[in-house]
Amino acid sequence: MAGHTPVLDQFLSSVAELVQNRDGAKLQDFLQIEPPLSEIYQRMIEELRQQHATPQSETALLQRCEALVPRKGSSWTAFPTFVKLYLTFLRDVNVENLLDTYNLLKALLNQCVLALGDSQMGVIVLPTVLYLSKVLAKLAMGLDRRPELIAHILRMEGHTDRDENIEKVTLVEQSANVVREAFIKCLTDRTGNPGPQGKPEGKRIGIYLMANLCLKLLFQCGKLRNAEQMFASISAQSPPLTFFPASQRVTYLYYLGRYLFSNTLFYPAQIALQAAYDQCHRQALSQRHLILSYLIPCNIILGRFPSRALLLRPEAQGLTERFEPLCRLIARGDYIAFRQHLSIGSPAAEWFARKGILLTLRNRCEILVWRSFARKVFIQGGFHGDPQAQAQRGPPPFLYLQKLVVATLWLQSQHAPSNESPSDATAAFNSYGSQIVAEPADPDFSGLSDSPAVGNPDADHELLVKYGDYLAPDGLFDDRGYWHENTHGNLVNGVPEAEDDDRQLDPYGQPDPEANGASPVMREIESILASLLTQGLMRGYLTHRNPRFAIPGARLRGALPTGFPNVWHTISAHEQEDDSVPGWVQPPKPSLGAPALAGGRVVNLQGARPVGVQ
Known part of the structure; x- marks a missing residue:
């Protein structure tokens, strides 16, 4: 039989009243777990340790918690179990042992998510689910930075470092899985009007709160592929994002933009990140700085460099020295200096690698460097057309590819070779592989030549x-x-x-250059220009006999605008055919001729003839 517990009695009575009033926000204030707890909680913990420390007394404690739920028309059995787990958590937790604290907190959140699933009463614990999820996420990310504690968990679960075939699930990923369950319950709630016009009600108001927290955890542990199903579910079932508060919209669009960026969907990523930046409060400088860290490289890949006015804004502090040298190298067309700037181990590459954008910039911007290089060679050594020739006569502007070959070899001669590793400056002397880009030899075939x-x-x-x-x-x-x-x-x-x-x-064997009149460098130059032409970054055609790059139709606009169109305009004109952003739910666009306001159109049928009457 339980003894005298006045503080616990008062706590349970207050919780029952809050449940009766469906006051979820006040209930979350009552269910505190983060230290330091106030004196009243310390007294309740002492009562729990004195009166409810045995398994028999825990059964009695559960019976007391069952009285919290109204008996008429309610079967919310998960909530009393959750309150009982909350009380035992306060009683048993030892904040000095972070691992045990994490396990107890995860079990508590799991039970709270089960209580959230009730169709009638679950919405009451939505603020509590969000609060516990944030605490669990903070604890998991802190433990993830403590490898010695992670190793201890693996040993307890029976795994070792030799289990290479078993994918390691970090604490952060485990936390993301729990939060994802809460997100699913919010998304599948049927409260209110479903469909794209229905405003969020009930548990659906927590869709993006839980989604943003889950995405934060997935980005932290590097498991972005697990976010794909989340975005697909949001696209299929979520109300439009415009119905949610600005803070939730900005956070969601930021993570959505980063996800699309990592999946090489740069144009939709630019739209999402730009919307996040535009809707972010002007005084939230750290958030705007974080958005710009990904919005600027996304635009650079699409051919649009940041303006001086943007880089002078307060939120762009520190970004000028990161992106201005990169933009100058792309515009200069020096592919060797560009590769050295973003090479592993260079001072500039460390910051890009920490942001997770280094390899993307290296792979996606090098083609822009070659476009600038070809454009400069055309300006200096190309045939720009005869202005005296008549409209129907004279050859189109063209550039001999041999001049690009000579310019490439000259560019290599301007850079000092490195003694530590193969250098692009000495690539022309390679006996195998590329003569433009230096790569180390495959050790399996070393010495074969x-x-x-x-x-x-x-x-x-x-x-x-x-x-x-x-x-x-x-x-x-x-x-x-x-x-x-x-x-x-x-x-x-x-x-x-x-x-x-x-x-x-020899897998790197090169045919005799004199057999067909084309050197290896010439073939690589042709391949690079063919790629630029295929992507629409250059316009014209290549001739293989007496190799040239020709620009037809240049009489009206000129050779440069025709053969080297603006990269951003070219890409955006192609991408604007479908400007939808995957994962971003927007209100349906009104059809042509329909009124802007919702509701059916009134059609006057006065004087309409019956079917078949002439």
Whole structure:
């Protein structure tokens, strides 16, 4: 039998009154868990430890909590269990042991999410779910920075570092999974009017609160692929984002823009990030600075550089020295300096890597560097057309590709080679692979180009030792699919002929440049220009005999605007055919001819003839 517990009695009585009044905000104020707790909570914890410390007394405590729920027409059994877990959490938690605290708090939040699922009473605990989720997220991210505690958890679960086939689930990801369950319950609530015109009511008001917290955790643990289903569910079931407060809209659009950016959907990402920046309060400088950290590189990839006025704003402090050198390198067209600027280990690359945009900038902006390079060479050495020629005569503006080759080799000569690693400045001397970009040799084929000619017994033996599993396997299938043993170790392709050389086995072997009149550098230049033409970043055509880049139709606008159109205008004109942003629910656009206000149109049928009457 329970003893005298005046503070606990008063607490349970107040909770019952709040449930009766459906006052979820005040209930969340009562259910405090973050230290330091006030004196009244300390007295209640002491009563719990004295009167409800045994399993039998916990049963009695659950019975007392069951009285909190109105008995008429309610089966909200998950809530009394949640309150009982809350009280035992206060009684048992030891804030010095962060791991146990995390496990107890996660169990408490799980039970609160179950209580949230009730169709009639669940909305009362929505503020509490959000409060507990924030505390759990803060604790999980703090523990995630303590690797020694994470290792202890793995040992308790029976995993070791040698379990490479088992994907490690971090505490942050576990927390995100719990928050996602709360998000699903908010999203699937049927309170109010469903559809794109229905304003959020009931638990649906928490859709973006829970979504933003879950996205924050997923970005923290790097599991962005788990967010794909969230965005798909929001697109299918959520009310329009405009019905929610500005703080929720800005946060959601920021995470949506980052997600689209990481999935190379740069134009929709730019729209989402720009909307987040425009709707963010002017005095929220740190939030606007964070948005600009991703909005600016997104625009750079699309061909639009930040203006000086933007970089002088207070929220852009510190971004000028990050992005201005990058923009200058792109406009200069120096691909070697660009690659060095964003190379792993360079001073500038560390900040981009910490933001998670380094590889994206390297991969997506290099083609813009080559466009600037080709444009500058065309300005200096291209044929811009004969202004005296008549409209129907004279060749179009063109550029000999050999001039691009010479300019590439000259650019390489302007950069000092590095002694520590292969340098793009010495790529023209490569005997294999690219002669524009230097990459380290594949160690599996190191020294192959320098091996003696095939036909020498010593060379044959050396090749068989290194590549015997390929040249003379243990067996092979014939053309009818039957297996044949190769017990004598014969060469499957026969004995190499005298005129064969080691390049037949060299994956980097280059054909003789004089055989077809095209050097390796020329072929790479052609490939780069073909990519620019395919993407619409340059306009014209290539000729392979006497290689040239020609710009037809340049008489009206000129060679440069025609052959090198504005990158941003080109991309935006193509992307604007479908300006929808995946994951962003907006009110439906009014159809043509329909009134702007909601409601059906009144049609006057006076004088209409019956069907079939002439």
